Every structure is written in structure tokens, then in C-alpha cells.
Amino acid sequence: MSALDSLRETFRRDQVFDFMRQGTRSVSPGQLDAGDGKNILYLEDITVSFDGFKALNDLTMYIKTGELRCIIGPNGAGKSTMMDVITGKTRPDSGTCFFGQTLDLTRLSETDIATAGIGRKFQKPTVFPEHTAFENLELAMHDAKGTWHSLFTRMSGEQKSWIEETLAQVGLLEDRDKVAGLLSHGQKQWLEIGMVLMQKPQLLLVDEPIAGMTRQEVERTGQLLQSLAGKHSVVVVEHDMEFIRSIASTVTVLHQGSVLAEGTMDQVQNDPKVIEVYLGE
Amino acid sequence: MRDSTFKSALSDRTAKTFMGVLFGATLLVTLLNQIFPPDSALHVSAYTVTLLGKYLCYALLALALDLVWGYCGILSLGHGAFFALGGYAMGMYLMRQIGDRGVYGNAELPDFMVFLNWSELPWYWHGFDQFWFAALMILLVPGLLAFVFGWLAFRSRVTGVYLSIITQALTYALMLAFFRNELGFGGNNGLTDFKDLLGFSLQSDGTRVALLMATAISLAFAFVLCRWITGSKLGRVVLAVRDAESRARFIGYRTEHYKLWVFTASAILAGIAGALYVPQVGIINPGEFSPLNSIELVVWVAVGGRATLYGAVIGAILVNYGKTVFTGIMPEAWLFALGGLFVAVTVFMPQGIVGLVEKHWPTLKQRFMKSDSNDDRPSAQGEPS
Numbered sequence: 110m111s112a113l114d115s116l117r118e119t120f121r122r123d124q125v126f127d128f129m130r131q132g133t134r135s136v137s138p139g140q141l142d143a144g145d146g147k148n149i150l151y152l153e154d155i156t157v158s159f160d161g162f163k164a165l166n167d168l169t170m171y172i173k174t175g176e177l178r179c180i181i182g183p184n185g186a187g188k189s190t191m192m193d194v195i196t197g198k199t200r201p202d203s204g205t206c207f208f209g210q211t212l213d214l215t216r217l218s219e220t221d222i223a224t225a226g227i228g229r230k231f232q233k234p235t236v237f238p239e240h241t242a243f244e245n246l247e248l249a250m251h252d253a254k255g256t257w258h259s260l261f262t263r264m265s266g267e268q269k270s271w272i273e274e275t276l277a278q279v280g281l282l283e284d285r286d287k288v289a290g291l292l293s294h295g296q297k298q299w300l301e302i303g304m305v306l307m308q309k310p311q312l313l314l315v316d317e318p319i320a321g322m323t324r325q326e327v328e329r330t331g332q333l334l335q336s337l338a339g340k341h342s343v344v345v346v347e348h349d350m351e352f353i354r355s356i357a358s359t360v361t362v363l364h365q366g367s368v369l370a371e372g373t374m375d376q377v378q379n380d381p382k383v384i385e386v387y388l389g390e
Numbered sequence: 391m392r393d394s395t396f397k398s399a400l401s402d403r404t405a406k407t408f409m410g411v412l413f414g415a416t417l418l419v420t421l422l423n424q425i426f427p428p429d430s431a432l433h434v435s436a437y438t439v440t441l442l443g444k445y446l447c448y449a450l451l452a453l454a455l456d457l458v459w460g461y462c463g464i465l466s467l468g469h470g471a472f473f474a475l476g477g478y479a480m481g482m483y484l485m486r487q488i489g490d491r492g493v494y495g496n497a498e499l500p501d502f503m504v505f506l507n508w509s510e511l512p513w514y515w516h517g518f519d520q521f522w523f524a525a526l527m528i529l530l531v532p533g534l535l536a537f538v539f540g541w542l543a544f545r546s547r548v549t550g551v552y553l554s555i556i557t558q559a560l561t562y563a564l565m566l567a568f569f570r571n572e573l574g575f576g577g578n579n580g581l582t583d584f585k586d587l588l589g590f591s592l593q594s595d596g597t598r599v600a601l602l603m604a605t606a607i608s609l610a611f612a613f614v615l616c617r618w619i620t621g622s623k624l625g626r627v628v629l630a631v632r633d634a635e636s637r638a639r640f641i642g643y644r645t646e647h648y649k650l651w652v653f654t655a656s657a658i659l660a661g662i663a664g665a666l667y668v669p670q671v672g673i674i675n676p677g678e679f680s681p682l683n684s685i686e687l688v689v690w691v692a693v694g695g696r697a698t699l700y701g702a703v704i705g706a707i708l709v710n711y712g713k714t715v716f717t718g719i720m721p722e723a724w725l726f727a728l729g730g731l732f733v734a735v736t737v738f739m740p741q742g743i744v745g746l747v748e749k750h751w752p753t754l755k756q757r758f759m760k761s762d763s764n765d766d767r768p769s770a771q772g773e774p775s
Contacts (some may be wrong), residue, residue, distance in 0.1 A: 196640060223642040235637045237630045247623070248630055249641045256651040259624035263395070308641055 141226055141311060142210040149174045149312055149342045150195070155204035157190055157366075164190040165201070166366035172312070177338035179353045180346045182363035183386065188346045189232060191363070192314050196229050197222045208312070224254070228310030232317045232346075234297035238290030242281050242300055245289050246272045249304035272307070279303040280329065294321040302333065313343045319352055331356045362386075394621030400614050408700055409610045416442070416606040420599050436595050440670050441714065443602040445707045447667040450609045452690045452706035453699060454659035457616050459688070460697035461625065462652045463632030465550075467684050468557030469660050471564050472532035474678035476661025478568075479531055481581035481674040482515060483524035484592075488585050501583070502576045512574045521588060528665040529658050536657030537650065544646035544653075549635075558681050565679035580675025587669050598670070605666045609703070612659050616699050619655070628652055689732045695742025704743060 150172040157165040165187045172178055182188055193199035194206055197219040206214040212225055223229075236245050250268060252258075276282045279299040284292060289300060298318060305313055315334065319327045327349075335356055337343050347353055353360060353374065360377045362369040370380045377383055399405060419442055422434040451473050458464050490497035494504040499511060517523040539560060543553055571577035590597040619625050630638045631645045638645050668674045677683075686709075694705020709731070717724050739746045 198636075219636075219639045220642055220644050223640050229640055231637075235634050237633050237637065239629060239633055240626060244626055248626060248638070248643075254642045254644065256624060256647050259627055259648075260619065260622050262623050264623075304641060 141208060141212060147174055147210065148172060149176075149209060150344075151205070151207040152191070152195075153205045155191075155194060155201045155206060157187075157194060157199055157201050163366050165194065168204070168363075168367050170361060170368055170371075172342055172344060175339050175342055177335065177343045177356065177358055178345070179357040179360045180344060180363060181348070181350070181353060181360060182369075185365075186363040187366040188363055189316065190366075192229060192316055192346065195222075195314060196227060220254075223308065226309070226311035227314065228305035228308040228312070229314040230298075230301045230305050230316055230318060232320070234294065234301050236289040236292075236297050236300050236304070239288060241286050241288055242276065242292065242303075243272060243285040245300055246275055246303055246307050249307040251307060251309040275303045275306055278306070278333070295323065295326045298322065299326075299330070302330075306337075310341060313337065313341050315343065315345045317347055318345065319347065319349060327352060394618050396614070396618045399618035399621055402617070404700065405614050405617055408613055408703075412446075412606055412610055416446075416602060420602065423595060423599060436598050439595070439598050439602050443598070443605050443670045444667065445710050446602070446605040446609050447663045447670065448687075448690065448710050449703040449706040450605070450612055450663035450666070451660050451687060452694065452702035453609070453612055453616060454656040454663065455687055456691050456694075456696060456699055456702035457619070457659070458652055458656040459691060460699075460702070461620055461632065462628045462649055464649060464653060465554045465688070466557045466653070466656075467554045467681065467688065468559075468561035469656070469687055470681075470684035471557075471561035471679055472536060472657040472660035473664035473667070473683075474561075474564070474568075474674065474676075475532045475535065476528045476664030477668040477674040477678060478575060478581070478664075479518075479524055479527040479661070480665035480668045481584075482518040482527075482575075483521060484584040484587060484669060485581050486515075486519040487587065488583065491585055492583070500576070500581075502571075502579065503574070506571055508574075515574070525665075528661050532657040532661030532664075533654050536654045540650040540653040544649045547646070558684065561679050561684055562681050565676050565681075568676035568679060576675070578676065580673060580677075581668075582673040582675070584669065584672055592669055592672065601666070601670050605670070608662060608666060612662070613699060613703070615659075619652075620699070624648070624651070686728065689728060689735075691742075693731065693735050693742055695744030695746075698742075698744045701742050701744035708743070 148171045150170075152168055152170045155165050155168040156163060164185075168187065168191065170191075180188055180191070190199060194201050195208075195214060197214060197217055201215060208214050208222070208225060208227065214222055214227075217225065237248065240248065247264065247268075250272065252262070252268070273282065273285075276285050279302055281292075281296060281300060281303065284296065289297065292300060298321065302315070302318065305315075318334070319330050322330060331352060334343055334345060345353075345356070357374055359371065360374050361371045362377055362380075362383050364386050369386060370377050370383050372380075394402075419434050419439055422432055423436065423439050426433040428435075451469065454472075455466065455469050458466055458469075485500045488500070492501040492504075494501055496504045499508060503511070518527070539557075543556065548556065567573055568575055568580075569578055575581065584592055586592055587597065587601075590600070592598075620628075627638065627643055628648055631643070631648055635645050638648075664674075664678070687706075690706040690709045691702045692705070693709055694703065695701030709728075712731075713724060713728075716727055735742060741749070
């Protein structure tokens with residue numbers, strides 16, 4: 110389209126600019142727009158390649174607001190790369206990635222994405238080893254994150270009880286003053302889930318939450334994740350089929366960087382393509 | 391309780407002990423110098439007063455490095471540059487105070503400019519005849535350099551050994567620049583032959599004692615300031631950046647801003663240390679920018695113990711005392727001793743002297759006092775509680 114055409118298109122006489130009309134623009138740019146019935150995450154045609162190897166290949170996937178979604182797939186299917194793309198750690202070669210209707214995640218920094226409301230629990234639990242469990246949650250707390258604010262801020266009673274509530278929720282109230290480096294592997298996993306919760310995210314990305322946990326711990330983690338869905342949207346990446354069956358409503362199977370199948374656990378398990386990928390190789 | 395304010399940092403036990411020891415020692419030296427006549431056995435010479443003042447300047451510099459290395463994990467091998475810049479700012483003021491008492495008796499120009507046949511004062515020397523301006527520059531010049539340098543480095547996510555190397559290059563480049571006569575800072579010889587500071591003669595005992603006092607007060611102030619910073623939420627974020635930077639980024643902290651903040655604050659403290667150092671030793675020359683100085687500084691902090699603040703102070707004083715003694719006996723072997731010390735500390739006591747004492751403190755206490763200790767974090771990494 111020539112410049113003249115686009116100018117005409119912009120200044121069409123039969124319409125009024127959106128911002129001139131009262132009440133039409135409910136969301137300003139930079140704000141999350143993921144109301145009821147809309148999707149919270151839009152991944153479209155995402156391709157990521159590392160030295161010619163396509164970790165993600167035209168991946169298209171949507172996550173509904175308030176949904177609990179499980180993602181499975183064999184090693185190298187692109188699960189972690191997908192998480193990296195969403196959190197801004199890896200930039201896709203092509204494709205779009207939107208958080209709500211307005212936020213283009215491929216243009217935001219990791220920090221901006223975290224602030225916008227996406228929390229991530231890593232595959233390998235990464236907590237701050239020399240801070241206590243309490244301090245770990247305090248650091249993750251949803252609050253202004255500027256330097257001067259941090260220097261002068263003092264914790265309010267409200268914030269303190271919020272941290273304690275979260276500690277209780279992840280079962281670490283008794284270990285609140287223990288240095289995180291000394292916690293057991295399962296406890297670290299929970300502490301990290303707690304940290305993600307303290308960020309008050311709209312979308313939680315949980316990478317292999319039950320690795321290294323005992324049966325009881327697994328059960329509690331499942332309950333915790335289920336209780337989070339609804340208020341938050343949760344994406345869980347996991348290998349453990351039994352665990353996924355116990356919590357999932359919708360399952361997405363990734364294979365070689367794109368979606369192989371999507372549906373309930375039963376549908377997915379009976380899908381011939383999935384069976385071939387999991388059993389045929 | 392958890393978040394420290396400046397007031398609470400001032401009144402906690404560590405700060406009180408620190409200030410008690412510091413001011414006690416300073417007052418003792420002062421009194422011994424002022425009360426007893428020079429022929430008395432108890433008299434402390436002006437040389438010792440100045441020497442102590444020098445150690446305290448180094449301690450302040452070490453404190454600055456500990457803030458950025460111990461707490462934020464940025465191993466700066468160029469902190470001597472900020473120290474030297476603060477020193478040069480002070481030196482310029484002292485040069486302007488000489489007036490027409492220089493060798494050439496030129497009231498308008500410092501001696502070295504007369505020697506170079508310069509006809510007028512370069513623009514960047516203007517204002518340095520005012521103390522307030524010089525004081526402002528002492529804070530501003532190192533702070534600004536650290537800010538710009540840090541902004542570029544941290545924004546590009548330069549970390550670890552690469553950052554150490556470019557800080558080293560920074561101080562080396564500054565050294566080469568300051569060696570040049572054309573730059574207008576006295577070249578090779580630097581700035582020297584100072585007469586007085588704020589109207590007080592630098593040669594008098596009274597001024598030397600006052601400078602020692604000023605250094606002690608600055609050190610105490612900086613110590614409390616650092617305790618406040620490290621005890622605040624900012625301090626905990628900085629520690630988090632040191633231990634798991636990407637995690638800190640994923641929970642929403644702009645880690646480069648935190649690093650920049652700490653780096654700049656530290657550079658300003660280093661500049662103050664340099665400014666207090668120059669009137670006491672009477673000279674500032676490009677040698678202060680030498681990379682070796684910055685490396686020695688790292689050794690002080692490593693010997694004392696990182697991330698404790700008082701460890702850095704102890705390390706700076708001990709190593710420099712050692713240096714004074716050692717260079718008196720065998721000057722040529724000092725660098726070998728310094729290198730050996732660094733290796734020994736790295737291998738045998740990675741947490742420095744403070745770490746070693748803290749580790750063995752419970753057992754020592756039990757042996758001598760025969761009571762159980764109720765220390766619940768015996769192997770704490772020296773993190774302030």
C-alpha cells in the first residue's frame with residue numbers, strides 16, 4: 110500500500126478515532142486485557158532454532174483465562190524452550206506471542222514480563238540459597254521493585270501476614286527462618302512455588318513441579334495447583350503421566366517443537382499419533 | 391526489626407562495637423600525641439598519627455569494595471581509579487591553596503603549569519579554589535564515572551571475569567592518561583608540595599590529628615551507611631543478585647539497576663577515601679591508578695573476609711600494617727609475600743580471618759567459658775542478621 114493510501118486509510122472520513130469516543134477503549138496499551146472468555150496467552154507460529162535445530166517449529170497454542178493446562182512431550186519436544194519464549198529468556202525467530210490482547214511478549218524484557226504478571230517456576234529449583242525461606246518470599250513479593258524504594262521500604266504488618274499465609278500454604282511455616290540452601294529438594298520446589306505466588310501472577314508457568322518429591326508431597330502439590338486454577342491461569346510441564354491425570358483438565362502434547370495433540374487425558378492417550386510417538390520410538 | 395533504617399543501623403551492637411574500637415583507638419593515639427612531650431616514652435609521633443590515618447583511608451576503600459564485591463558479587467579490579475579520582479579532586483584544591491607560595495611564586499598557576507609554559511588555567515581547574523566545589527567534585531567525579539561505566543557494562547550484561555578485566559583496563563587507561571603532561575594534572579609527578587587545608591597548615595600536629603579524626607568519623611559514617619544498605623531490602627535484593635541473578639530478574643527486579651546503584655555508591659565512598667588520603671600523605675600521582683593498587687585492595691578484603699564489612703576494615707589495616715613492617719625489613723620481597731598471602735587465604739580460609747574466627751568461635755567459646763553456645767547458625771556466611 111502506498112503512503113497516500115495508508116494516509117487515507119488512517120484519516121477515513123466515515124469513522125472516528127477510537128480515542129475520540131468515550132468508553133470504547135476499556136484497556137490502555139500496556140495493560141493486561143484477558144477478561145472472561147478471552148485467552149490469556151496467544152502463541153502463534155512460533156519458531157525457534159538453535160544452530161539449525163528447530164526447538165520450536167510453528168508452534169501455535171492458546172491458553173484460556175483461569176485454565177489449568179498440562180503440557181507433556183518427550184525430551185527435546187520444546188517444552189522448556191516454550192517457557193523461555195513466554196518469559197522473554199529466548200526470542201523467537203518468527204511468530205507472535207501475546208499476553209492478553211495487548212502485551213507483545215517478544216518485545217518485553219524478562220523483568221517487564223514478570224511485572225506484567227507471568228510467574229515462572231524453573232525446572233531446577235532456583236531459590237536464593239543464602240536467604241531464609243521468609244526472605245525468599247519477601248523478595249518475590251508483589252511490590253515496587255525500584256532501588257530507592259527497596260532502600261527505604263519497611264515491611265507492613267499486612268505484607269508480613271501475607272508472607273506467613275503463603276508460607277503456610279506451601280507448608281514451610283516451621284522452616285521460615287531456615288536458610289533456603291539447607292531445605293530439602295521438595296521443600297525448595299515448594300518455596301519456589303510460593304515465590305511465584307507472591308508475585309501475584311495472572312499466569313503461572315510451572316516446570317516439572319514434582320521432581321524429587323515423595324508421594325504425599327506430590328499429592329499436596331497437585332491439590333495446590335488445582336486450587337490455584339480459576340483465580341490464576343496455570344501451565345504445568347510434567348513427565349509424570351499419573352500426576353497429570355490426577356490434576357489435568359486439558360492436556361497438550363508437544364512433539365518436535367509443535368503441537369501433536371490437544372484434549373482431555375483420555376482423548377490424548379487414545380490418539381494414534383501420540384501412541385506412535387510415545388511407544389513407536 | 392528486619393528492615394534497618396539509618397537510625398537502627400547506627401544503634402545496633404555491631405556498629406556500636408565497631409565505633410567503640412575505632413574511636414577508642416583514634417582518641418588514644420591523639421591523646422598520646424598531644425599530651426606527652428616528644429621525649430616521653432609514651433609519646434606517639436606525628437608519623438604514627440598519619441600512618442594510622444592512612445590505614446583508616448585504606449579501610450574505607452576496602453569497605454567500599456566489600457559493598458560491591460562481597461555483597462553484590464562484582465569483582466572490581468579498578469576501584470583504585472575511584473580512590474585516585476577523589477584524591478586528585480582534593481589535590482587540585484590543595485594546589486590552588488598554595489597560591490604564590492610555590493617555587494615560581496605564581497599566584498595564578500600551579501608550579502607544574504608554569505614549568506610547562508602554560509599561560510592560563512585550564513577550564514577544568516576553575517572552581518577548585520573553593521572547598522565546597524572540590525568537595526562536590528570528590529563525590530561527583532568518581533560517582534559519575536562509575537555511573538556511566540556501570541550503566542554501559544551492566545546494561546550489556548557484562549559479568550564475572552570480563553567485568554573484572556574491563557575495570558582493570560579502566561584504571562590502567564586512566565593511569566596512562568594521567569601520566570601525560572598535556573592532560574593538566576601534573577603528569578608523572580602528580581600534585582604535591584601542599585601547604586594548607588582550609589587555612590590549617592598540613593605540617594602541624596594539630597592538623598594531622600584533625601585529619602585522623604575526620605577519617606575515623608568518615609569511616610564510622612560509611613560503616614553505618616553500609617550496614618544500613620545491607621540490612622535493608624535493597625541489601626537483600628543485592629545479595630539475591632549475587633547468588634542467582636537470573637532468578638532475581640524473573641521475579642521482577644531490574645538487576646542492572648541494583649548493580650549500578652551499588653557500584654556507584656561504592657565508587658563515591660572510594661572517592662571520599664582518596665580525598666582523605668591525599669592531605670595525609672601529601673602527594674597524589676598517577677601511580678595511584680596503577681592496577682596493582684586495585685589488586686592489593688582485593689587482597690585486603692579477601693584476607694579480612696568478604697560480606698561482613700568489618701572484615702574488610704580488619705583486612706585493610708592488618709595487611710597494610712604487615713606491609714609497613716615487611717617493606718621496612720625486606721622491601722623487594724613484599725610483592726611475593728602479598729601474592730603468597732592471597733594464595734594462602736584463597737586456599738585455606740576462603741571466608742577470610744572473620745570467617746575463620748566465626749567458624750571456630752563456638753568451640754573456642756566452649757573451651758574457655760565451658761558453657762554451651764546457642765548459636766543456631768554456626769556456619770553462617772557472615773551475613774548480618
